[in-house]
Amino acid sequence: MNGCLFCRIAAGEIPSTKVYEDEHVLAFRDIAPQAPVHVLVIPKKHVSGWYDAQGEDDASLARLMRAAAKVAQMEGIVQSGFRVVSNCGPDAQQTVPHLHLHVLGGRAMAGEMA
Numbered sequence: 001m002n003g004c005l006f007c008r009i010a011a012g013e014i015p016s017t018k019v020y021e022d023e024h025v026l027a028f029r030d031i032a033p034q035a036p037v038h039v040l041v042i043p044k045k046h047v048s049g050w051y052d053a054q055g056e057d058d059a060s061l062a063r064l065m066r067a068a069a070k071v072a073q074m075e076g077i078v079q080s081g082f083r084v085v086s087n088c089g090p091d092a093q094q095t096v097p098h099l100h101l102h103v104l105g106g107r108a109m110a111g112e113m114a
């Protein structure tokens with residue numbers, strides 16, 4: 001989508017530190033990491049958020065989750081554990097309106113969800 005930050009990253013117009021990529025999904029390091037491992041996993045196709053996903057996006061969403069697991073494996077945090085977070089809308093403080101998963105690991109997380 002025109003002007004979307006993550007669409008521009010997926011298109012290579014804005015640089016990112018790529019961790020994983022396939023035909024449908026891109027994973028790259030968060031610019032302001034909240035944990036030793038903090039990777040964002042996005043569908044290359046623009047989807048604003050979970051509320052915006054359509055039936056035709058089902059395969060893409062499944063790939064997104066599988067890619068998050070693959071990233072955790074690649075980053076060596078499967079045994080120690082990791083958290084997958086997806087913020088949706090203002091109360092959740094979603095700042096980039098392009099669906100994404102945060103893969104966080106490498107430190108013990110606090111008990112709360114965020």
Ligand code: AMP
Pocket residue numbers: 005014016029030031032033040086087093094095096097
């Ligand atoms: P959210 O607040 O859940 O929408 O997450 C958006 C995330 O994108 C934040 O954790 C930001 O630090 C991250 N971010 C913003 N711009 C960039 C960028 N150019 N490259 C990598 N991560 C970014």
